[in-house]
Amino acid sequence: MRYLSTRDEGRGAASSLSEAILRGVAADGGLFMPESIPQLAPSGSTSQSLHVLAAQGLAGYFEGDALAPDLHDITRDALNFGIPVSSLDEGPHMLELFHGPTAAFKDVGARFLAACMARLADGKKKRTVLVATSGDTGGAVASAFYNRPGFDVIILYPEGRVSPLQAHQLGCWGANVRAFSVAGSFDDCQRTVKEAFANRDLCETLGLTSANSINIGRLLPQIVYYLHAAATIGGSGAPGFIIPSGNLGNVTACVLAKRMGANIGPVVMAFNANRTVPDFFETGEWRPRPSVSTLASAMDVGDPSNMERLREIFSDDTQMRQALRAISVNDSEIGATVTRAYARWGKTWCPHTAAGLYAYEALREEEKRERPWVVAATAHAAKFSEVVEPLVGAGLEMPVALARLLDRPAGGVPIGADLQSLMSELNV
Numbered sequence: 001m002r003y004l005s006t007r008d009e010g011r012g013a014a015s016s017l018s019e020a021i022l023r024g025v026a027a028d029g030g031l032f033m034p035e036s037i038p039q040l041a042p043s044g045s046t047s048q049s050l051h052v053l054a055a056q057g058l059a060g061y062f063e064g065d066a067l068a069p070d071l072h073d074i075t076r077d078a079l080n081f082g083i084p085v086s087s088l089d090e091g092p093h094m095l096e097l098f099h100g101p102t103a104a105f106k107d108v109g110a111r112f113l114a115a116c117m118a119r120l121a122d123g124k125k126k127r128t129v130l131v132a133t134s135g136d137t138g139g140a141v142a143s144a145f146y147n148r149p150g151f152d153v154i155i156l157y158p159e160g161r162v163s164p165l166q167a168h169q170l171g172c173w174g175a176n177v178r179a180f181s182v183a184g185s186f187d188d189c190q191r192t193v194k195e196a197f198a199n200r201d202l203c204e205t206l207g208l209t210s211a212n213s214i215n216i217g218r219l220l221p222q223i224v225y226y227l228h229a230a231a232t233i234g235g236s237g238a239p240g241f242i243i244p245s246g247n248l249g250n251v252t253a254c255v256l257a258k259r260m261g262a263n264i265g266p267v268v269m270a271f272n273a274n275r276t277v278p279d280f281f282e283t284g285e286w287r288p289r290p291s292v293s294t295l296a297s298a299m300d301v302g303d304p305s306n307m308e309r310l311r312e313i314f315s316d317d318t319q320m321r322q323a324l325r326a327i328s329v330n331d332s333e334i335g336a337t338v339t340r341a342y343a344r345w346g347k348t349w350c351p352h353t354a355a356g357l358y359a360y361e362a363l364r365e366e367e368k369r370e371r372p373w374v375v376a377a378t379a380h381a382a383k384f385s386e387v388v389e390p391l392v393g394a395g396l397e398m399p400v401a402l403a404r405l406l407d408r409p410a411g412g413v414p415i416g417a418d419l420q421s422l423m424s425e426l427n428v
């Protein structure tokens, strides 16, 4: 399988999967996509473990690559936690993506990417994974690369703009992971990272590598849980999926799973007040804009990168707007849904997942009866306890993995919002 850039018009050379993973972004600034979408082999058994299903489901994407012989090991290494599908009484199924070490679905992609990169590293050269984060990505990447020989991790996060628990989760590692709290916004962090990658000397000195969410090595493993859910859920009618969305990586993985032939019905994206995609679906006009802050902060994205991939998958915008749906859920609706869901089912959901639950409730009654529905539960509620606890009037229990991280001392090194500040801290 070869990988092409979304911006490539047949001119540039195709890359292998390994090259695409190591480069992160294509030379022309586009995102890597497989040149074709592999089709699922018809399989009777649905009872196999997640990592075996993963190795089967992803085999086509690894065909002919140097990593192909390692695929089973990679999936076993990366998917070492459960992804259960629970169900709410008279409500949707919940695809619980938050049982990894940092309690958000970002663990799936980050652990898979780390497992791939560790096998691609030649051992001679040190690699430095540089990542800007608005919260969840940085923790997942730090956890995935922590103590991996041959890798250093540098995380940039905006001072005061991540949840207290997220800040702790970024700054608690030590060893090969360093966290810097940047005096600026997430956009400043992202700009500094881009400047670092544009600096050839710095790239060479540090062996800079990207673990951004646009890396194809983070996207591919996300396909697996949609295959898993589609194969597990019974009932008549192909299950519909509702996906809390920001940068559109998770929904892209779902669309790929559907195109591979998985039993997947309608796909609905639930956004917060960042309306770039819902407005596009309503008007047909693509107008990226600065993000606004919401309760579902991990979805505060005004210019979603993976739109380029969705445009590659669908033949035109009209086809995309027919195949997918987009709904925007504002903060008061998110808050009310957290409260209502707790009263009705006795369970707490994070603000992102609540946006998805709201989208489920907004379906027409006949749509709900027609088929099973699945809401992707993207993070554990306790990760956003400062938002969720007041809404449900109860204290939240911390998952064991998170509690363990909270026991460690933490702190990011403060730096200015520019590359020079970072470089002087790093002594380069």
Ligand SMILES: *Cc1c(COP(=O)(O)O)cnc(C)c1O
Residues within 6 Å of the ligand: 104, 105, 106, 136, 137, 244, 245, 246, 247, 248, 249, 250, 251, 298, 299, 350, 352, 353, 378, 379
């Ligand atoms: C990253 C994230 C999202 C958004 O996912 P995308 O793939 O960027 O659309 C939703 N919820 C949580 C908890 C996240 O961390």
